Amino acid sequence: MESLFAGGRIIDAILVLVAFEAVVLSLILRRRETALSPVLCNLASGAALMLALRGALTGAHWTAIAGCLALSGLAHGGEMVLRLGGRPHRAATSVRFDPHA
Numbered sequence: 001m002e003s004l005f006a007g008g009r010i011i012d013a014i015l016v017l018v019a020f021e022a023v024v025l026s027l028i029l030r031r032r033e034t035a036l037s038p039v040l041c042n043l044a045s046g047a048a049l050m051l052a053l054r055g056a057l058t059g060a061h062w063t064a065i066a067g068c069l070a071l072s073g074l075a076h077g078g079e080m081v082l083r084l085g086g087r088p089h090r091a092a093t094s095v096r097f098d099p100h101a
Contacts, residue, residue: 011054018047041079048072 004010022043029036052068054060 005057008058011050014050015047018043018050019050035082036080038082041075041082045072045075045079048075066097 004013006020022040025039025043026036029039048068048071052065052072055068
């Protein structure tokens with residue numbers, strides 16, 4: 001078990017699961033006609049964090065780790081722009097908040 005962590009293989013397994021999750025969510029969200037881009041940005045952000053962790057576990061140069069962290073931050077920022085800065089989804093526009101109700 002120690003070698004899984006020391007060699008970063010545990011991160012490789014997690015990244016395979018993240019890729020599988022991306023495929024499954026892509027199929028589900030396309031059927032529902034729901035926005036896929038924010039979800040993919042979220043998964044990319046997490047994958048980049050996993051790569052940074054793998055680099056730290058395996059003794060990668062600090063610039064490689066910093067690059068992965070920067071990519072994670074960019075992907076997270078992209079997700080926030082897509083979720084908060086764009087047009088509201090159909091479901092969000094169908095429910096109105098009435099403070100006087």
